[in-house]
Amino acid sequence: MNGATGGLPGRYAAALYELAADRWKLDEVLPQAEALARLIDESPELRTVLGDVRIDIEGQQKAVQAVLKAQGFGELIANFVGVVIRNRRLSSLRRILAAVAAYAAARRGEISAEVVSARTLSSAQRASVQSRLAEAGYTHVNITEKVDPSILGGLIVRVGPYLYDNSLQSRLVRLHHAMKGAA
Incomplete structure (x- = not known):
């Protein structure tokens, strides 16, 4: 569960x-x-x-x-x-x-996914997310959308216990840590 x-x-x-x-x-x-x-x-x-x-x-x-x-x-x-x-x-x-x-x-074999974006997704973007999830093996997915401007851009997708963070905010944080390590 x-x-x-x-x-x-x-x-x-x-x-x-x-x-x-x-x-x-x-x-x-x-x-x-x-x-x-x-x-x-x-x-x-x-x-x-x-x-x-x-x-x-x-x-x-x-x-x-x-x-x-x-x-x-x-x-x-x-x-x-x-x-x-x-x-x-x-x-x-x-x-x-x-x-x-x-x-x-x-029980119906559906999975819930939470998609966080900086702005409301368009219909085309929503369809793209749905098709990407289907490619990843999540065919029966109920998508819940949330808007969080603090992520700046990109998406954060949570499917069950898995988190896919492709937000601009997390990329900047990773770049910051990489630059600190190189100094």
């Missing part, structure tokens, strides 16, 4: 995935887990409830279950979140939901 599907979030993710698979509910549960992750990302109020340790378990149950019901989430997701709350892991819910997505992708 990689970092996204390991540890505590990975154990919860595997449990939810396997339970949904056993009940033939993957087509229902996976989109709902993704929708709940988006809801958490978009709602500062919900994030406050998730992270507030002053709220007791009963209060968390009532608040979160009310949100889930109002948003139309199914029974399996609601029960799962209830277990997360009872086990005092509500603050980890967003990471657990990310692990659910990663676990599902891994």
Whole structure:
């Protein structure tokens, strides 16, 4: 297992995935887990409830279950979140939901790649990255893009445990160290 599907979030993710698979509910549960992750990302109020340790378990149950019901989430997701709350892991819910997505992708044979660039990639650049990854043997890759102007240019690509750093910033650092060694 990689970092996204390991540890505590990975154990919860595997449990939810396997339970949904056993009940033939993957087509229902996976989109709902993704929708709940988006809801958490978009709602500062919900994030406050998730992270507030002053709220007791009963209060968390009532608040979160009310949100889930109002948003139309199914029974399996609601029960799962209830277990997360009872086990005092509500603050980890967003990471657990990310692990659910990663676990599902891994089960489908997909790999996630993070591509960091100094500027937003164009469609042609995105296609080029996709084809380069396919040449390297990564045929089923979900690419997540991030923009970081501090790398100056080039790309940093992280696929699973592998890091390919071809950024201008790291090239300059290597050149700096080489020049120091030559002096």
